[in-house]
Amino acid sequence: MNKEELKIIQPEKIEYNMTIDYNELNEYEQIVFAGLLLASEKEILELLEIGSFAYCIKNIRKLKKITQKQLAEILNISENTIYNYESGKNKPNNSNREKIMNFLEIREEFILEVDEFYHEYLEEFExxxxxxxxxxxxxxxxxxxxxxxxxxxxxxxxxxxxxxxxxxxxxxxxxxxxxxxxxxxxxxxxxxxxxxxxxxxxxxxxxxxxxxxxxxxxxxxxxxxxxxxxxxxxxxxxxxxxxxxxxxxxxxxxxxxxxxxxxxxxxxxx
Structure with missing residues (x-):
């Protein structure tokens, strides 16, 4: 999804009520959330499988064109640990979570918004x-x-x-x-x-x-x-x-x- 496509995608046009102002999200957060609103079953199922935090850091890292290896080296975290976080296998401790979110410029409010989206579809899926x-x-x-x-x-x-x-x-x-x-x-x-x-x-x-x-x-x-x-x-x-x-x-x-x-x-x- 490019920036031009992003301009025509707004939550209100897809009848989704957000708890935070969509316009307050940064560029990468907007792209990820807009993608979720128009996501295919495969993408939604991935979100349900790995969880909100993993989905956000994985997709924003990719948007920023940073590899798992690069992120691991910058944050002084093992590459395998980053992989486990992104696959939803493990959850980060508070220190690593804060380092990842700060570097990728992901706000806690955004994670919570995606989490709301996650739980809405999880209930429906179950x-x-x-x-x-x-x-x-x-x-x-x-x-x-x-x-x-x-x-x-x-x-x-x-x-x-x-x-x-x-x-x-x-x-x-x-x-x-x-x-x-x-x-x-x-x-x-x-x-x-x-x-x-x-x-x-x-x-x-x-x-x-x-x-x-x-x-x-x-x-x-x-x-x-x-x-x-x-x-x-x-x-x-x-x-x-x-x-x-x-x-x-x-x-x-x-x-x-x-x-x-x-x-x-x-x-x-x-």
């Missing part, structure tokens, strides 16, 4: 990891349930739901439960599922008639029998990414969908 772990457990449960059930009809339904990405994983699991509940109802019978015209035919013994509905409506009807909050688990196709890690989470989710598809399509080919 939540994302927990969400992925939860999904991984659920995907295994879904595949296990499908293997236990010999219904080709259910497999067809789930396969179509996954291909269309109509539901999140908890919704898919609800479809399986909903299907079983519907099959246990002696007054209702699924007559036909026609994916060519996106329709499902259900016969009602009470009304003595066949009802035709769209596949999506049919799925939703399943979910209503399972939960009053069924609508909340429908995936909004226009959902906008809300955080930096949504792409990574969506990638994981796609892998999980693929796992279901592979399981279903593999069984169908046998």
């Amino acid at each position: 939540l994302g990891k927990k969400e992925i772990e939860k999904d991984n457990k659920l995907i295994d449960k879904i595949v296990e349930e499908l293997k236990k059930d010999n219904s080709i009809e259910l497999r067809t339904i789930v396969l179509e739901v996954v291909k269309r990405r109509l539901l999140k994983l908890d919704g898919i699991y609800s479809v399986i439960n909903g299907y079983r509940m519907l099959c246990s109802n002696i007054d209702i019978q699924i007559k036909q599922i026609n994916m060519n015209n996106n329709s499902v035919a259900i016969y009602s013994k009470i009304e003595k008639c066949t009802i035709f509905m769209k596949f999506e409506d049919f799925i939703f009807s399943f979910l209503i029998q399972i939960s009053e909050n069924a609508k909340n688990i429908f995936e909004n196709n226009r959902y906008k990414e809300k955080n930096l890690f949504q792409n990574e989470m969506n990638k994981k989710l796609s892998e999980q969908y693929k796992k279901i598809l592979d399981s279903l399509e593999g069984d169908n080919n046998e």
Whole structure:
């Protein structure tokens, strides 16, 4: 990032509230922080891995075109020690911390600002990891349930739901439960599922008639029998990414969908 690019980057333009005045930062601090605001996942993950102090001294040292060896010689600290500080392996004692920050012209307020940024994304990242772990457990449960059930009809339904990405994983699991509940109802019978015209035919013994509905409506009807909050688990196709890690989470989710598809399509080919 050069100085010209830096001029057009301001925290308020990216809707980030700083605790200190951005204009009070020195040139190098501004470049590092502006870079964080527009950082890629890889850069943010590096910050989360090594910590705020390590990230700041590493990047400002590089901006000043000083090598680890040069910094070590100037400050009379071993090169290996500098490496460990920058990699986040070790934290400096107060004396070394002060020497490094003074030489690189890094203020404590700036480190604290980056630390605020760090903790904001760390919390978000940890939540994302927990969400992925939860999904991984659920995907295994879904595949296990499908293997236990010999219904080709259910497999067809789930396969179509996954291909269309109509539901999140908890919704898919609800479809399986909903299907079983519907099959246990002696007054209702699924007559036909026609994916060519996106329709499902259900016969009602009470009304003595066949009802035709769209596949999506049919799925939703399943979910209503399972939960009053069924609508909340429908995936909004226009959902906008809300955080930096949504792409990574969506990638994981796609892998999980693929796992279901592979399981279903593999069984169908046998």
